Each structure stands twice: as C-alpha cells, then as structure tokens.
Amino acid sequence: MLLNEYDFDLVIVGAGPAGSSAAFAASNEGVSVALLEKEEAVAETVRTSGVTWIADTKEFGIPESCYNPISNYSFCSPTKSVTISDNKPKAAVLDVRKTYRHLAEQAQNSGAKLFLNTNVTEIATDNNNRPIGVIAKVSESQVKFNAKMVIDCSGFQSVVVKSLGLAEQWSRFGAGAEYEVKVENVQSDTWWLMVGEEYSPAGYAWIFPVSKDTVRIGVGVGKPESDVDPTERLDKLIEEKKGPIKDLGNITKIEFHYGLIPNDGLSRKTVYDNLILVGDSAGQANPLVLEGIRYAIRFGRVAGRTAAEAIKSGDTTQKSLEGYEKIWKKAIESKIKSASKIQSRWIGLTDEEWEKELEVISELSADEFLDFIRADFSVSSIVRLATHHPKLAVRQLFNIVKGS
Numbered sequence: 401m402l403l404n405e406y407d408f409d410l411v412i413v414g415a416g417p418a419g420s421s422a423a424f425a426a427s428n429e430g431v432s433v434a435l436l437e438k439e440e441a442v443a444e445t446v447r448t449s450g451v452t453w454i455a456d457t458k459e460f461g462i463p464e465s466c467y468n469p470i471s472n473y474s475f476c477s478p479t480k481s482v483t484i485s486d487n488k489p490k491a492a493v494l495d496v497r498k499t500y501r502h503l504a505e506q507a508q509n510s511g512a513k514l515f516l517n518t519n520v521t522e523i524a525t526d527n528n529n530r531p532i533g534v535i536a537k538v539s540e541s542q543v544k545f546n547a548k549m550v551i552d553c554s555g556f557q558s559v560v561v562k563s564l565g566l567a568e569q570w571s572r573f574g575a576g577a578e579y580e581v582k583v584e585n586v587q588s589d590t591w592w593l594m595v596g597e598e599y600s601p602a603g604y605a606w607i608f609p610v611s612k613d614t615v616r617i618g619v620g621v622g623k624p625e626s627d628v629d630p631t632e633r634l635d636k637l638i639e640e641k642k643g644p645i646k647d648l649g650n651i652t653k654i655e656f657h658y659g660l661i662p663n664d665g666l667s668r669k670t671v672y673d674n675l676i677l678v679g680d681s682a683g684q685a686n687p688l689v690l691e692g693i694r695y696a697i698r699f700g701r702v703a704g705r706t707a708a709e710a711i712k713s714g715d716t717t718q719k720s721l722e723g724y725e726k727i728w729k730k731a732i733e734s735k736i737k738s739a740s741k742i743q744s745r746w747i748g749l750t751d752e753e754w755e756k757e758l759e760v761i762s763e764l765s766a767d768e769f770l771d772f773i774r775a776d777f778s779v780s781s782i783v784r785l786a787t788h789h790p791k792l793a794v795r796q797l798f799n800i801v802k803g804s
C-alpha cells in the first residue's frame with residue numbers, strides 16, 4: 401500500500417560514509433536531500449574493520465574521540481614477523497558506529513533529512529529508464545520519494561544501479577569476518593596483518609586494536625580465488641590461538657562483523673542521466689588492503705556537490721555530472737591499477753614467498769610502508785623509492801608498480 405509520497409531535489413540511498421558525506425555536501429549547497437537507510441539506526445550493522453588514516457580523518461573533521469591511533473605496523477607470515485615503527489601515529493582504527501553516526505549528524509545538521517528503517521526496493525523511472533525517485537518499504541507500507549536525481553550509496557549491493565539493469569553483481573570481491581573482542585593484553589598502538597596459507601589462502605588476517613582492552617580480529621578472503629569461509633577460518637585461528645593471537649591472552653567475544661567489498665578494479669561507469677554512484681557501489685576501494693572508507697567520504701562529498709550544482713542548473717544529464725567521474729578518476733585510477741597488480745601478485749604467494757616479501761617490506765621506512773599500503777604511489781615517487789633502496793628485491797617490488 402502506497403501511504404506517503406515525498407518530493408526532494410535529491411535522494412541518496414544508503415547512510416554509510418558515502419551517503420552521509422554526499423548528503424552533507426549537497427545540503428550545504430542548498431538543495432533538499434532525503435538520505436534513506438534501511439536499518440533502524442546508522443551503522444546498526446558494522447561491516448568493516450574501520451582502519452583509516454589520521455591525515456584523512458583530520459581533513460574530514462572526524463573528532464579524535466572517534467578513533468584509536470596506530471604507530472606500529474606489524475606484519476607476520478607463519479615463519480617470520482616484521483614491525484615497522486613510526487615516531488608518530490598515522491593510522492587510525494575507527495569506532496565505526498561513532499564515526500558513521502557523526503557523518504550522518506553532519507548531514508542532518510546541514511539540512512538533509514534522514515529516513516531510517518527505509519528499505520529502497522524499486523527505482524521510479526521515466527520513459528528513458530532515467531531515475532526520477534525511489535520506492536521504499538517502511539514497516540509494512542510503501543513510501544515514494546520523488547527526486548530530480550538519485551545517488552547510489554548502497555554499498556556492495558548497489559541496489560539502484562542493479563535495479564536499473566546498468567550493472568551486474570561484482571564478480572571479484574573480498575569477504576571478511578571479524579570479532580570485536582575484549583582481551584587481556586593489548587598493545588593499543590600496534591596492528592597486526594597476518595599473511596600466508598593458514599591465516600588466509602587469498603587475503604590476510606588482522607588484529608586491529610580499538611582501545612586498551614579491545615581489539616578486532618578478522619579474516620579476509622578473496623573471491624572467487626578461494627572457497628574458504630572467512631568465519632570458519634577466523635574461528636579456527638582464535639581457537640588455535642595462532643601467531644600473535646596467542647599473546648592477547650583470554651579472549652571474550654563482544655560482537656561479530658561480516659561484510660563484502662568489491663575488488664573488480666574500477667570497472668563501473670559512475671555517472672548516468674540523473675544518477676551518480678559513490679563508494680563501494682562505484683567500486684572505489686584500495687585493493688591492497690581492501691579499504692574504502694576515506695574514498696567513500698571524499699568522493700561522497702564531490703558527488704553531493706556535483707549533484708547539487710546540476711540540480712540548481714536544471715541539467716542533471718550524464719554530461720553535467722561527468723566532472724565527478726573525472727575528479728575521482730584523476731585522484732585514484734592509476735593508483736588503484738598499480739595496487740591491483742601488487743594484489744594479484746600477493747594473492748598467489750606461497751608461505752616461502754611471503755617470507756621473502758616480508759624481508760622486502762622490512763626494508764621500508766614507516767612512511768614508505770604507509771604510502772605503499774595506502775596505494776599512495778605516483779610513478780615519480782616509486783622511481784625515487786626504488787633508487788633509494790639498493791636491494792634488488794625491493795627495486796623489483798617497486799618496478800611492478802612502475803610498470804603501470
């Protein structure tokens with residue numbers, strides 16, 4: 401039963417980091433925005449480990465109370481471990497709920513209207529298959545939101561673009577399972593990335609500290625490369641207290657997280673008439689460690705501004721939205737392509753090869769390591785790095801990137 405109908409300039413589907421950031425930017429430009437979220441609260445279900453970078457959090461205005469700072473980066477394979485220490489923290493493990501709710505509040509404070517418990521099930525279109533609104537299920541009734549434009553921020557599911565028949569489900573993706581746990585011993589400024597067959601046959605496992613007594617332990621598995629179930633592997637690692645997990649002492653599970661993240665390169669077109677895709681729905685993820693929160697926020701803001709300008713100009717055709725795609729591609733396209741090459745190599749490494757890779761990684765300074773893991777490499781910086789590192793193996797690693 402269609403109970404209600406609303407009119408907005410812009411409808412944004414999904415109140416994750418991409419959606420809230422797009423809503424914030426568009427509302428600041430003075431257009432009316434409906435931000436639709438299917439869950440009963442923003443970030444009710446956590447689907448991410450929440451690692452990001454302090455410089456980005458500062459730029460986005462995310463308060464320090466939203467994250468735990470990290471300054472030691474430990475990496476281990478079944479036979480070797482390396483720790484790269486920095487003199488000041490540059491990585492952050494987010495309190496995901498607090499951060500995502502902060503972003504949604506920012507959007508509301510600038511005028512966006514947040515509709516919770518609002519599950520978008522259909523896209524309203526004109527005769528040319530262009531979106532002109534959405535239909536959502538709210539409790540037992542249907543609500544229609546009319547709009548001049550839609551932004552798809554529904555994450556991996558990409559509900560808008562898939563409903564319109566403009567994209568297929570992602571074929572390559574990461575599946576991750578994680579427990580947030582209370583433990584006896586935490587080095588709260590040190591993360592662990594754990595690689596090799598027993599941790600994950602096509603991916604990695606992690607320990608990310610959230611506070612002085614809480615960490616997230618997780619396993620990510622590349623699909624379709626491996627059919628290992630990340631939850632089963634995670635339970636096994638915890639039960640057997642593998643590697644650095646044993647140093648945590650007694651483990652008490654608090655919460656389980658599970659999610660999927662696209663890893664199909666930047667294969668999707670992200671602008672259509674009346675439609676923009678941002679965040680995971682656009683495939684904007686760093687394939688090296690499968691992180692996308694900072695891209696979702698950064699390009700969410702660009703998308704919101706672009707949409708608002710188009711709406712105000714009265715022209716929401718693909719052509720007037722292309723500036724958004726140009727901006728994000730210029731910022732990350734070549735980096736993601738280079739990172740994909742490293743990731744393809746990493747996914748096939750044996751335990752012995754990982755041991756050698758860790759030797760290479762141990763040669764890096766903290767800044768070099770972070771640039772690397774963040775996929776923040778330009779060709780010139782990689783050439784410079786390769787020149788600074790006399791060891792052949794290090795140069796070869798950089799040459800993979802340089803060859804892009």
Ligand SMILES: Cc1cc2nc3c(=O)[nH]c(=O)nc-3n(C[C@H](O)[C@H](O)[C@H](O)COP(=O)(O)OP(=O)(O)OC[C@H]3O[C@@H](n4cnc5c(N)ncnc54)[C@H](O)[C@@H]3O)c2cc1C
Nearest residue numbers: 414416418438448449451520555576659679680691692693
């Ligand atoms: C296991 C795992 C670990 C990860 N770890 C990291 C990490 O450490 N650091 C990092 O930066 N990134 C990480 N990521 C990736 C990161 O979570 C995503 O890149 C990021 O959340 C993308 O933001 P988004 O807003 O595009 O999508 P999402 O965060 O997925 O938000 C989408 C929102 O849309 C809502 N929604 C979906 N369908 C509908 C619908 N039909 N109607 C209304 N609302 C809907 C959802 O409920 C959700 O709130 C990880 C991902 C996984 C799976």
